[in-house]
Amino acid sequence: ARKDLTGLRKYLEPWLPTDLAPILVELPVEDLASIFRCAGRSLGAATFGYLPLVSQKKLLRLLSQEQAAALLNELPSDDRTAFIDSLPLDVAMQMLSLLSPEERKVAQALLAYPESSVGRMMTLDFIAVRPEWSVAEALDYIRENGYDRETLNVIYVIDEQGRLIDDVRVRRFLLAAPDRKVSDLMDGNVPHLAATDDRAHALDLFRKYDRIALPVADDGGKLIGIVTVDDILDVADAEATEDIQKLGGSEALDEPYITIALGRMVKKRASWLIVLFLGEMLTATAMTFFQGEIEKAVVLALFVPLVISSGGNAGSQAATLVIRAMALGEFTLGQWWRVMRRELAVGLALGLILGAVGFLRIAAWSMFSDVYGPHWLLVAETVGVSLVGIVLWGSLTGSMLPLILKRLGFDPATSSAPFVATLVDVTGLVIYFGVAYAFLSGVLL
Amino acid sequence: ARKDLTGLRKYLEPWLPTDLAPILVELPVEDLASIFRCAGRSLGAATFGYLPLVSQKKLLRLLSQEQAAALLNELPSDDRTAFIDSLPLDVAMQMLSLLSPEERKVAQALLAYPESSVGRMMTLDFIAVRPEWSVAEALDYIRENGYDRETLNVIYVIDEQGRLIDDVRVRRFLLAAPDRKVSDLMDGNVPHLAATDDRAHALDLFRKYDRIALPVADDGGKLIGIVTVDDILDVADAEATEDIQKLGGSEALDEPYITIALGRMVKKRASWLIVLFLGEMLTATAMTFFQGEIEKAVVLALFVPLVISSGGNAGSQAATLVIRAMALGEFTLGQWWRVMRRELAVGLALGLILGAVGFLRIAAWSMFSDVYGPHWLLVAETVGVSLVGIVLWGSLTGSMLPLILKRLGFDPATSSAPFVATLVDVTGLVIYFGVAYAFLSGVLL
Incomplete structure (x- = not known):
């Protein structure tokens, strides 16, 4: 099997994790565990969020504690919040203890937001640049720091205190002359969310602005995260499901019909x-x-x-x-x-x-x-x-x-x-x- | 008023049409018509799709025939299909006659697809590059041709016959060394739609793959358009609305409750x-x-x-x-x-x-x-x-x-x-x- 795994790793290498993830989720969990063990961490981390909850739990049990810890530390922060949130409190605590001190702080902060709030679904993996940089400088910065960010479709502009000034779609950087300033690309229009906003409000803003991502700012205007549209499609589905179930005369199940106890x-x-x-x-x-x-x-x-x-x-x-x-x-x-x-x-x-x-x-x-x-x-x-x-x-x-x-x-x-x-x-x-x-x-x- | 308009045009200039559109739609239609008359065509074209149907119709009546024709010719192909589709047949024909021969051919082809099919919601504004190009060549090509494309977040790779080979997210171009070949960025995994697919099927694919856009290919594998996630959010809403209305024991209204006759x-x-x-x-x-x-x-x-x-x-x-x-x-x-x-x-x-x-x-x-x-x-x-x-x-x-x-x-x-x-x-x-x-x-x- 050892030889197979080396072959597999070589085969998987050129694929981008987010492209592979939707295919991998159709494999049995046991095979997935083998792949997670041998493949790079980023593949496992990108795939995990696509798995249904049952498979996520099973998979973590199949991995060694060390492997599980590596995986959890590598997960995008929004996927990790969603996963830990769905666990019983004692298991959730165990999971938190597997995280590095830095990641644990992040996870605890996100979990502290109310259920169905924007904070629970935001990710911290964004790229922010400064208005006084040139487009070429910004592109270099993106090239160096962008690889593991969840979305690069929108680049955020912040001031020296980290306060959100604007969001600029990456296309504008692509289309602009390299010697222009980032501030030349700004339009001063930056709809944004608060981490405590209800997710339904986020859905409304996405409906209205047709954006791919929206930034989340704290009370002081500091950029603390972003919400991406793929999560919003899930929110639209979840909100409609809740409404439909209530309309049918039952409480919202909050779990899939076919697997709820x-x-x-x-x-x-x-x-x-x-x-x-x-x-x-x-x-x-x-x-x-x-x-x-x-x-x-x-x-x-x-x-x-x-x-x-x-x-x-x-x-x-x-x-x-x-x-x-x-x-x-x-x-x-x-x-x-x-x-x-x-x-x-x-x-x-x-x-x-x-x-x-x-x-x-x-x-x-x-x-x-x-x-x-x-x-x-x-x-x-x-x-x-x-x-x-x-x-x-x-x-x-x-x-x-x-x-x-x-x-x-x-x-x-x-x-x-x-x-x-x-x-x-x-x-x-x-x-x-x-x-x-x-x-x-x-x-x- | 002349002076005001010049001031207005100057004020609007630095804004990107898609950022301005959601704000403009809250103005009265009469003011919008003035803005459309004085501002660049691309602003009007980007804004039009955000307007409710009633305002769209009213706006076109307020514009001169020449202005209306310019606007219709400039509209993104998916927005135009949706608008013309909602008109009575005779008005739809008038609108088609305002289009340039080239745009009319496009519009008629899209309208020929069945209702609620992928063809009706796809846009033709995509960027496609060739696998043998270098990343630098591709980026130059994007810079030259990308301005009026609906999405630049995904770049498509096609062969000399225009057949779809792959889709590559623009981040990969940003992160790659400029002298690498486009083919180095490909992963060979390209989920795609047919123009005759039902929109519910598109929704399923988006749910599964968490993509920002999916390509549409014809029977011969030729890339003919793309579907973007912002339209898919509308589809998710529309499908849920249809289900909810049927569940409540009526036919699907297919129009907003508050405005249907x-x-x-x-x-x-x-x-x-x-x-x-x-x-x-x-x-x-x-x-x-x-x-x-x-x-x-x-x-x-x-x-x-x-x-x-x-x-x-x-x-x-x-x-x-x-x-x-x-x-x-x-x-x-x-x-x-x-x-x-x-x-x-x-x-x-x-x-x-x-x-x-x-x-x-x-x-x-x-x-x-x-x-x-x-x-x-x-x-x-x-x-x-x-x-x-x-x-x-x-x-x-x-x-x-x-x-x-x-x-x-x-x-x-x-x-x-x-x-x-x-x-x-x-x-x-x-x-x-x-x-x-x-x-x-x-x-x-």
Whole structure:
């Protein structure tokens, strides 16, 4: 095997670590461990971040402590933060103890930032130059110091105190005459993040500015790290996943569905199901309240699921559309009346459509059978009219609830499809029996 | 105003168009038109792509035909494709007629690719060098030809027929000795797209390789364009939006919620609401079937919404989690049994939890009142047991339906929360009255 490894090392040599990494991750972890042992450290370090968490853990167990330490010290700081963050506290401490004093300080500083903050995902591997240098000097500096930096697509300009002055895309250095000053390339426009910013804010800035990387500055304006767009694609995926899972009526899993422990999955799903169940119990209470009406006209009970679920469906639609539009920054809270106006119009239209369908369905059935009794026309009117009200009400509730939650400082995605449906179910019953009373009082009731 | 414009032009000069664009888009369209008239064409071209569609259209109307033509000719090819694509056919044709013959050929070729294909989002502004050149020659070539290229972060290597050989990040050129050959920088690893690939496939490749740009090659291997990561972030957002909107039980809007015409929004939402309504009508049919039971024991009707909505909620959860996991590529169709095993376990656990809560709720109320009659214990048992069955059934349906839809070639996200809820409502009624019959037959029924 020794000979094989030498051959392998020779074979791997001309490849750039970041190009090799996506191919290597498809090998079994055991083979990876062999490759990591024989190949250069930088290959292992670049590959590690691409591996799923399970493989990362397994791989570290397969390496000797010395090899593991070498690997951890070599990892890009953002990948290392993400990895250590996902470990139980005791294992995380062991990992930290493997780091060199300097790297440990870096790792601890990054881990000290709040979860899902920019600090947790930033990397310290950037290149910064000074405004008074010439382009040729800057290029020499990049050539000497750039090899192990995560991105060289953007070069940062700092003053003597390390404060961020500007970011200049490397293309400008390439295109500029070598004797021009770095300050000639600057445009004075440098959107930047704070390490304590939420990652969702970083996502918004990337969406807005179409950048490849954004710098992170501390309170004093000092450049302390950068966030790169490949991590932002992960953030966009993670934020969408969180929203989607909440919209589906469960807590965000924070782990892949296919590998999360069953106990944790039950916990994340049960909590909302129980809340919804307790809410839905109000339907039983409401139904009890109308028990007398049901006894007199059982025909009313037949349409209860149909009528109230239509309100729930309309509400789910509205809530989902509004939540996604908010996540993408399509409108601000101040424009709530605009959303409400839209839902008033759309909800009314949808209600009239469903009401008509419902009325025609009951009328059609009653032409050929007497399943809905002699007063079928009144029943059909009751169902039709209450559908208009319930669908309109569902659309309004579904669209306004996310705005209200946001206003109160909660995550709008909490108003999930099932949550809105439950809320509308209860009020829908009241609307339905109210309309029934108006139409059928004196006849059936 | 003339004087102002000269001042403005002077003020804008040192700024790079792509840095200025995100700031300019916040100005009123009228001011933008003035700036576009006086500033260089490249500024207008870079800014245009950042504008929302409404402003783009308004802006073109404010410019003279000559100015509009200049702007359109100058636009990056991907931005232009996206803009023309969103216009009604007749306006699109007018726009095409404003282009120079060369640019028109480009635009028509890009527009000929299917919607949501890679061809529609690719740009032709890339830099390609030859493997036998030296690094110094390549850098000179980049300096001469690079200014108006969309990205210089990756340099492509092609042979004399224009076939793609490799992609090399520009950092390697920066870090290499000037007398080395371009071929020394190549690693032979060049993941690439076809112009007819779906944009979701491009998204997967970007997720996997963490690249800043990916090349697009035709059937003969010729390099025809590139796709950049900033457009991919838009694709990730758009794909997530589509999934979320479908999950919420409407068609994908394909336009921002806040600006889509109300008529189109009603159409997109009504279609699914009607389908769901027709499906939910089966509950009325099922209820009619059990009308006799309800007449004998009205108490059963009280819990109908509670019991069936719990199944719907569990189903929404399962469907949402499974659909998102599939979108992120967490598992393949072949692993359906693994998903099913998980949902069997989780669904049973959730069912037992809700069943217990439901049983206790009815028992507790009955301690202090006789609202549920003398046979409250049997009623509580009926509700508890049917909840176990319905929640389990909901979880299984919700998780398997997306897989079945995918297997049949449909979009899994079609099995929205409301869709699954409706499906489970009907079967839930059958389970509920079946259990009721087993427990209450001879007593209440």
